[in-house]
Amino acid sequence: xxxxxxxGLGHNLSLHVDDRLLVMAFSPEFPGLGxxxxxxxxxxxxxxxxxxxxxxxRPYLPDGENTVGSQVYLSHRAARLMGVKLTAQxxxxxxxxxxxxxxxxxxxEDGLVASGFHERMLVHVDRFATTLSxxxxxxxx
Numbered sequence: 001x002x003x004x005x006x007x008g009l010g011h012n013l014s015l016h017v018d019d020r021l022l023v024m025a026f027s028p029e030f031p032g033l034g035x036x037x038x039x040x041x042x043x044x045x046x047x048x049x050x051x052x053x054x055x056x057x058r059p060y061l062p063d064g065e066n067t068v069g070s071q072v073y074l075s076h077r078a079a080r081l082m083g084v085k086l087t088a089q090x091x092x093x094x095x096x097x098x099x100x101x102x103x104x105x106x107x108x109e110d111g112l113v114a115s116g117f118h119e120r121m122l123v124h125v126d127r128f129a130t131t132l133s134x135x136x137x138x139x140x141x
Contacts, residue, residue: 002060005100010091011056015048017084039079040086045114046072049104052088053118057100067100067120074104074116084108090118098122 019025023041050069057067080086087107094101099121106114 002062005057005060005092005095007092007094009056009060010089011052012090013048013052013055013088015086015088017080017082017086019082022082037079039081040084040113042074042076045076045106046074048086049074049088049090049106049114049118050120052090053100053102053104053120056090056092056102057120064125066123066125068123069118070099070121071119072116074114074118076114078111078113080108080113086113093117 015021017040021040021044022038024038026041026043050072054067061067085108089105089107091103092100093103099119102118102120104114104116104118105112
């Protein structure tokens with residue numbers, strides 16, 4: 001692991017909510033969600049915050065290393081409609097045995113939309129791919 005991956009490392013990322021990020025965008029795969037209000041989907045919010053964490057780490061990961069999400073604890077506090085600009089603010093707060101814990105917050109011009117924590121695990125890409133292949137072979141047997 002790169003010794004520059006230390007608590008305090010942070011990143012901001014912005015996104016404009018369009019119709020592809022609303023709850024109804026899930027309806028083909030998750031029809032039970034289609035009847036809800038036309039608001040920014042929590043699942044897309046999680047992805048947005050993960051993306052911000054990935055971008056925070058990108059300059060520090062050596063070739064052959066990457067991260068995978070392992071835990072999300074999030075409070076989606078405020079619904080937002082299409083057209084809103086959201087900003088993710090993430091900060092690495094703990095590094096422990098290859099687990100990277102981020103404080104994650106999401107804001108718009110009116111204030112806090114979501115807050116919580118996200119953990120990512122460092123992985124060696126080749127070893128991770130081998131493990132996935134082994135698990136797939138076992139599941140098929």
